[in-house]
Amino acid sequence: MADPFLSIQNVKKSFGNVAVVKDFNLDVGAGEFVSFLGPSGCGKTTMLRIVAGFEEPSAGKVLIGGKDVTGLKPNQRNIGMVFQAYALFPNLTVAQNIGFGLKVAGVPKAEAQARIDEMLGIIKLPDFGDRYPYQLSGGQQQRIALARALAPKPKLLLLDEPLSALDAKVRISLREEIRSIQKKLGITTIFVTHDQEEALSMSDRIVVMNEGRADQTGTPFEIYNRPSTKFVANFVGTLNVLEGTISDAASGTVKINAEEIGLKGKLNGSKSGDTLSLALRPEAISLGRKAGNDSNLTGQIADVHFLGSVIRVRVGVGQNVVSLDTFNSPSSPPPVVGQKTEISFSSGDVLVLH
Amino acid sequence: MKTSRFWAWLVFAVGAAYFFIPLIATFEFSLRMRRGEYSFDAYRVVLGDSRFQETFGYSVTVAVFTILLGVFLVVPTAYWIRLRMPHLRPIVEFITLLPLVIPAIVIVFGYIRMYGSNSPLPFLGSARGTDALLVIGYATLALPYMYRAVDTGLRTIDVRTLTEAAQILGAGWATIIARVILPNVLIAVLSGAFLTFAIVIGEFTLASLLNRPAFGPYLQNIGANRAYEPAALAVIAFAITWGCMSVIQILARFAPKSANRPN
Numbered sequence: 021m022a023d024p025f026l027s028i029q030n031v032k033k034s035f036g037n038v039a040v041v042k043d044f045n046l047d048v049g050a051g052e053f054v055s056f057l058g059p060s061g062c063g064k065t066t067m068l069r070i071v072a073g074f075e076e077p078s079a080g081k082v083l084i085g086g087k088d089v090t091g092l093k094p095n096q097r098n099i100g101m102v103f104q105a106y107a108l109f110p111n112l113t114v115a116q117n118i119g120f121g122l123k124v125a126g127v128p129k130a131e132a133q134a135r136i137d138e139m140l141g142i143i144k145l146p147d148f149g150d151r152y153p154y155q156l157s158g159g160q161q162q163r164i165a166l167a168r169a170l171a172p173k174p175k176l177l178l179l180d181e182p183l184s185a186l187d188a189k190v191r192i193s194l195r196e197e198i199r200s201i202q203k204k205l206g207i208t209t210i211f212v213t214h215d216q217e218e219a220l221s222m223s224d225r226i227v228v229m230n231e232g233r234a235d236q237t238g239t240p241f242e243i244y245n246r247p248s249t250k251f252v253a254n255f256v257g258t259l260n261v262l263e264g265t266i267s268d269a270a271s272g273t274v275k276i277n278a279e280e281i282g283l284k285g286k287l288n289g290s291k292s293g294d295t296l297s298l299a300l301r302p303e304a305i306s307l308g309r310k311a312g313n314d315s316n317l318t319g320q321i322a323d324v325h326f327l328g329s330v331i332r333v334r335v336g337v338g339q340n341v342v343s344l345d346t347f348n349s350p351s352s353p354p355p356v357v358g359q360k361t362e363i364s365f366s367s368g369d370v371l372v373l374h
Numbered sequence: 375m376k377t378s379r380f381w382a383w384l385v386f387a388v389g390a391a392y393f394f395i396p397l398i399a400t401f402e403f404s405l406r407m408r409r410g411e412y413s414f415d416a417y418r419v420v421l422g423d424s425r426f427q428e429t430f431g432y433s434v435t436v437a438v439f440t441i442l443l444g445v446f447l448v449v450p451t452a453y454w455i456r457l458r459m460p461h462l463r464p465i466v467e468f469i470t471l472l473p474l475v476i477p478a479i480v481i482v483f484g485y486i487r488m489y490g491s492n493s494p495l496p497f498l499g500s501a502r503g504t505d506a507l508l509v510i511g512y513a514t515l516a517l518p519y520m521y522r523a524v525d526t527g528l529r530t531i532d533v534r535t536l537t538e539a540a541q542i543l544g545a546g547w548a549t550i551i552a553r554v555i556l557p558n559v560l561i562a563v564l565s566g567a568f569l570t571f572a573i574v575i576g577e578f579t580l581a582s583l584l585n586r587p588a589f590g591p592y593l594q595n596i597g598a599n600r601a602y603e604p605a606a607l608a609v610i611a612f613a614i615t616w617g618c619m620s621v622i623q624i625l626a627r628f629a630p631k632s633a634n635r636p637n
């Protein structure tokens with residue numbers, strides 16, 4: 021990146037002799053929304069806390085706006101942060117909470133009040149200034165926490181699983197709201213989550229973390245469709261894995277059970293006789309033959325889940341079971357368990373996992 | 375069901391009798407100063423005594439300073455231990471319990487040896503210095519109560535996250551303690567303060583051996599030389615203590631409802 025706003029360079033962090041973050045590198049452009057996605061315990065929070073200044077990295081540095089902030093205290097970094105547990109000050113009203121950072125910064129009263137009102141408007145809770153945190157729902161509290169973080173006009177916004185304590189409906193609406201506020205203000209944002217749907221739907225880019233490392237960094241489209249490691253492929257989205265053996269490396273022929281498919285140009289360097297894991301997204305597989313799909317396999321319907329507009333079908337293919345989605349059509353009956361069937365896909369959609 | 379309830383009431387009645395009969399008897403006795411009829415003469419005499427007013431005023435002043443010292447000492451300490459050094463908590467708790475185990479007389483003899491007028495720190499060389507030492511000694515005596523009260527208060531809030539939320543908003547330590555921590559444990563601090571007050575008002579050993587004109591030695595003096603007034607004083611002292619306790623109870627209702635731990 022030509023001129024990153026936030027630059028994390030070779031950061032490592034150990035607690036005692038446990039390495040929690042191992043050589044983490046990331047450049048984030050101004051105004052970009054980047055998510056850290058990964059399973060529990062992979063070091064997302066730790067990395068975020070290093071950016072905030074709550075933890076000191078064991079090695080490496082953090083630059084914000086081109087300035088090395090590695091040695092700066094959290095209160096000198098001009099960062100806004102939203103915590104999973106809301107962390108509103110229970111003794112202060114909503115307006116006082118939002119105004120906290122302004123008061124600390126010595127902003128004159130009238131100006132601070134105007135900013136508080138503006139923030140209450142942005143989070144669409146204009147009449148809530150006089151309430152106390154305990155009088156608010158979780159979703160409202162988290163919006164106040166967002167307003168509080170944004171009120172002092174920070175250059176960088178950090179959110180650590182801000183939605184995970186909320187129920188599903190609020191989570192989705194707040195997700196959209198956070199993203200639209202972020203876009204409107206153009207604030208550079210790092211969002212930590214272990215929910216892939218959240219990361220995919222909100223982010224400009226996603227960093228998939230695994231055991232303290234950034235396994236892959238890319239747009240949601242890239243991460244989902246072109247996962248670069250087995251871990252990413254498995255962690256993001258549902259994945260069907262078929263075990264195969266290369267029967268002819270030169271022509272790219274791979275044998276799955278007794279059937280063969282052609283994967284020319286995808287086997288980079290594997291030899292005949294090698295076994296491979298082939299991964300396919302459910303939406304890349306069709307039930308029955310379909311124009312444009314060059315590969316077919318036979319199987320047996322194992323399971324049918326009627327989900328309304330889509331029907332999720334599980335098909336046994338040899339030892340493997342693959343999931344695929346078909347759209348519900350009122351005129352044709354859904355597949356029946358036990359029925360023999362064919363599945364088809366385009367060899368271009370196959371991810372070869374090494 | 376019936377019988378268990380009967381026994382419960384019986385135990386309650388015995389307990390209440392054990393507690394109230396001496397109190398009622400004392401009260402009754404305190405009303406008998408005037409021969410042949412009940413009167414509040416003893417109270418009038420006590421409350422009108424200039425030495426009562428002086429010693430009581432002195433003790434109240436000392437109590438206020440003790441509370442201030444205790445708060446300044448305990449709130450940051452308990453906060454810091456919760457935030458950064460939780461592994462030290464058992465040790466600190468043990469230390470704060472020591473004043474319950476070590477008699478005040480040991481403390482006061484230690485003081486007299488350490489801070490005599492010939493020592494490098496001659497606290498006892500002047501009346502003000504002795505007052506200061508008395509306040510420090512009382513803060514020590516009240517430490518078990520003050521520390522426990524504050525620590526319990528801190529347990530009800532998410533100290534670490536609130537601290538970090540304030541820090542990232544630009545606040546320094548003084549602001550965090552004054553605007554975030556203290557207000558949220560204020561009720562706990564106040565209950566610690568009233569316990570301290572109750573202790574200081576009646577304390578005898580330290581004040582007497584340091585020879586300060588405090589309420590405790592006055593009580594003792596009256597008790598040794600008069601008949602009805604000590605009973606009146608005892609009732610007054612009880613009323614003060616109970617007053618403190620009720621204030622704690624009332625304040626507890628106003629405790630800020632924690633948003634971090636919704637019911």
Ligand SMILES: Nc1ncnc2c1ncn2[C@@H]1O[C@H](COP(=O)(O)OP(=O)(O)OP(=O)(O)O)[C@@H](O)[C@H]1O
Nearest residue numbers: 035040058059060061062063064065066067213214
């Ligand atoms: N202060 C600490 N001392 C020791 N170990 C720690 C400390 N903080 C975190 N860890 C360890 O570091 C690892 C990563 O923790 P971290 O909180 O960064 O994970 P995470 O990715 O945020 O997980 P989650 O999704 O559960 O929040 C965990 O194994 C955790 O036990």
Ligand SMILES: [Mg+2]
Nearest residue numbers: 064065066181
């Ligand atoms: Mg975390």
